[in-house]
Amino acid sequence: MTTPADDPFMQIERAILQLGWLGQRQFMQLLAEERFDLTVPQYYTLLHLSYCSGMCKMSDLARATSQSAASLTGVVDRLLEKHLVERGRPDDDRRQVVVAATERGRILLTRIERARHEAMQTTLAHISPTELQELRRLLGAMLDAMGNALHQADRSAFPER
């Protein structure tokens, strides 16, 4: 065996997968509540749109959210029905379709963020501020390595301080 079961790498890998699975599942149920009524792909799509100033091309949105263009069409359809996004065709290239979050969409996002924050406090409350700082840095390093910044503002996603 090159990598025994108690290899620290293995443990971290399992922990990350477990965290992803559990986190997605709990978040899915939060989003499904009547006051939000979103799916996880819908949330991520809307979230990315909130980072964009102005309109965002479907193809860019698909890449940014790691979805196929075909899936994204349906997701945006449903966001449109709920009046959380707007769709349009630019005049300079009428093949493209562009999307933007509406005010209503942005408001919903902040309500979700608040609810998620409260739900997560329970989990993070057991960890000291110093450790949280360290955790933030390490998670950021991992995300960067996975080839995806957090799209927060324009600066590099996770500066050392």
Added chain:
Amino acid sequence: MTTPADDPFMQIERAILQLGWLGQRQFMQLLAEERFDLTVPQYYTLLHLSYCSGMCKMSDLARATSQSAASLTGVVDRLLEKHLVERGRPDDDRRQVVVAATERGRILLTRIERARHEAMQTTLAHISPTELQELRRLLGAMLDAMGNALHQADRSAFPER
């Protein structure tokens, strides 16, 4: 605003969600490769069964993998078609259904674990061993707080060392 956007809590929450989303998505595509041909729920179900010695009740399996009983029935159906699990009814309570991983299922799991390991090395290679140790501990603390140990052997999931 009680929690400004650059609140360290918020950043960690976003990082965890992002990690979950990206991780699940990349893992989904790895599992979909012809040599594995599994979905993420199928993988997690099989993984939990591999932790169980002997047979596992459907209701226990559903709770352990955070799935509804109704969903789990279908997932197990498909694992059964691929001969990765076995199903049976115990004599002492014939309402129950119990499931166990087959040898074939366990072999597939180790092959997947190996492939995932290689894929993740790229990401974890940028982080020093000391930091990895710290990351392991922090992730473990979070998972424990989320009410789920890693089911590794019998001992508590993430001892301090």
Added chain:
DNA sequence: TGTAAATATTTAATGCTATTAAGTATATCA
């Protein structure tokens, strides 16, 4: 200029999963 190729997106078809409600079989309890 006119036509072929490339690009951007949608549509259609299939399969899997989540959710809810209803159904079936077995066990328990009075």
Added chain:
DNA sequence: TGATATACTTAATAGCATTAAATATTTACA
């Protein structure tokens, strides 16, 4: 024995992932 509870499956609906084909528009080239 008969009502109720338990364990699970089935059925119906909706959403997403994937693939291939279809549509519309732009670009390129001859």
